[in-house]
Amino acid sequence: MSERYDLLIVGAGPAGLAAALAAAPSGARIAVLDDNPAPGGQIWRDGPQAHLPAAARRLRAAVENSPVQLLTGTRVVAAPGGKRLLLEDAERGWRVRYDKLILCTGARERLLPFPGWTLPGVTGAGGLQALIKGGLPVAGERLVIAGSGPLLLASAASAKAAGAHLLRIAEQAPLAALARFAAHLPRWPGKVWQAGRLFDGRYRASSHVLAALGDERLEGVRLWQNGRVVELACERLACGFGLIPNIQLAQALGCAIREDAVAVDRWQATGLADHFAAGECTGFGGSEKALVEGAIAGHAAVGEEGQARRLFPRRRRWQAFAERLARDFVLDPRLKTLATPDTLVCRCEDVPYGALAGRDGWTDAKLNSRCGMGACQGRVCGAAAQFLFGWQPPQPRPPLSPTRIDTLLCLEESD
Numbered sequence: 144m145s146e147r148y149d150l151l152i153v154g155a156g157p158a159g160l161a162a163a164l165a166a167a168p169s170g171a172r173i174a175v176l177d178d179n180p181a182p183g184g185q186i187w188r189d190g191p192q193a194h195l196p197a198a199a200r201r202l203r204a205a206v207e208n209s210p211v212q213l214l215t216g217t218r219v220v221a222a223p224g225g226k227r228l229l230l231e232d233a234e235r236g237w238r239v240r241y242d243k244l245i246l247c248t249g250a251r252e253r254l255l256p257f258p259g260w261t262l263p264g265v266t267g268a269g270g271l272q273a274l275i276k277g278g279l280p281v282a283g284e285r286l287v288i289a290g291s292g293p294l295l296l297a298s299a300a301s302a303k304a305a306g307a308h309l310l311r312i313a314e315q316a317p318l319a320a321l322a323r324f325a326a327h328l329p330r331w332p333g334k335v336w337q338a339g340r341l342f343d344g345r346y347r348a349s350s351h352v353l354a355a356l357g358d359e360r361l362e363g364v365r366l367w368q369n370g371r372v373v374e375l376a377c378e379r380l381a382c383g384f385g386l387i388p389n390i391q392l393a394q395a396l397g398c399a400i401r402e403d404a405v406a407v408d409r410w411q412a413t414g415l416a417d418h419f420a421a422g423e424c425t426g427f428g429g430s431e432k433a434l435v436e437g438a439i440a441g442h443a444a445v446g447e448e449g450q451a452r453r454l455f456p457r458r459r460r461w462q463a464f465a466e467r468l469a470r471d472f473v474l475d476p477r478l479k480t481l482a483t484p485d486t487l488v489c490r491c492e493d494v495p496y497g498a499l500a501g502r503d504g505w506t507d508a509k510l511n512s513r514c515g516m517g518a519c520q521g522r523v524c525g526a527a528a529q530f531l532f533g534w535q536p537p538q539p540r541p542p543l544s545p546t547r548i549d550t551l552l553c554l555e556e557s558d
């Protein structure tokens with residue numbers, strides 16, 4: 144027998160929590176599920192070394208004290224159709240039915256291949272932050288952060304607070320773009336304060352990683368730093384080249400995709416009846432955008448259009464910030480030339496760049512090399528190949544992530 148909800152929300156980050164809180168007073172039977180052990184999403188990820196801001200703790204507590212059911216440690220692994228989802232947690236697999244669905248699946252960071260990027264000691268920038276929040280000790284370690292976007296500064300702040308010795312933050316965007324971004328920031332006064340708090344004198348524009356150096360593990364980093372090559376000895380390198388929306392579940396459901404994000408209208412409704420989307424799966428842009436979009440989706444899903452409409456001006460303001468981010472942190476095409484023929488692009492299946500260059504697209508690459516067919520199901524190499532070769536990732540197929548056989552068998556049960 145499937146469990147049934149009036150409203151199901153996938154993702155308990157800022158967007159999902161705001162959607163739940165907006166919809167809760169309607170009296171609808173609501174559940175929010177998330178594959179992490181605690182609600183909060185990426186920005187408010189909990190853990191032994193995490194320090195959640197007061198606003199995040201308040202939002203979380205409000206949802207926890209509401210009638211909304213929180214299903215943590217729970218993943219959506221398939222969307223068999225007919226307003227049903229297949230879920231899995233540590234103990235069981237089961238199906239749920241819903242009347243309305245809000246997708247708040249967030250974004251992940253884009254990792255790009257460069258020589259040495261698979262050495263132990265090299266992680267994503269947001270990845271390092273998540274590891275630190277989860278308890279990874281980094282005190283005394285020399286750290287270089289490279290890539291693009293404000294997440295580099297947030298990651299550096301977490302690492303410094305945990306005692307890491309930050310050597311450099313290498314931002315690929317040129318100084319002119321950063322100056323433009325800074326000049327527009329006063330439109331969002333909170334962001335000026337945030338930028339001032341996070342800024343670090345070791346930040347350099349027009350700089351990017353060339354190679355991670357070392358045999359068994361990371362020993363140093365070679366950087367292109369504003370026109371010259373620089374080498375720094377270090378124990379950790381954290382690289383993230385912006386964020387990409389998590390759209391696999393939306394694609395599996397049949398929602399329309401626009402510019403690599405879930406397409407929504409002013410009610411945050413996707414083209415698919417009774418299916419809404421909010422937050423970074425509709426385009427990256429920060430937690431403020433996610434919060435207001437989530438609230439609009441929550442109200443709209445329970446028919447409170449007036450309350451949703453009142454939030455439109457706030458959403459416009461934060462969507463303008465998202466547009467600024469996208470414009471000023473656009474990736475330099477030179478980053479496409481970092482990988483050498485033997486640099487791995489798909490680390491799950493050990494597929495090097497040389498085996499992919501010259502292929503026709505994803506299907507050709509998969510058939511000839513198994514690229515994208517490993518445990519991450521192309522989440523990492525798919526985004527890299529899209530940037531490197533311009534290949535559109537294919538429609539995802541179930542299961543959306545590695546799943547137990549017992550769980551898949553639930554698909555055969557009758558309702």
Ligand SMILES: Cc1cc2nc3c(=O)[nH]c(=O)nc-3n(C[C@H](O)[C@H](O)[C@H](O)COP(=O)(O)OP(=O)(O)OC[C@H]3O[C@@H](n4cnc5c(N)ncnc54)[C@H](O)[C@@H]3O)c2cc1C
Pocket residue numbers: 153154155156157158159176177178179183184185186187217218219220247248249250251252268269270272273294297298386389392421422423424428429430431433543
């Ligand atoms: C690694 C990382 C670190 C970041 N750190 C910061 C930071 O320090 N400061 C900052 O301002 N911004 C940060 N961001 C940006 C941040 O994503 C947003 O500002 C904000 O968290 C977006 O909120 P959201 O609700 O849209 O998505 P998210 O916060 O990403 O929440 C989405 C949630 O959905 C869950 N989910 C996705 N698919 C499934 C599924 N199939 N089944 C179950 N659950 C699913 C995810 O695990 C996640 O918990 C970070 C982003 C990333 C990728």
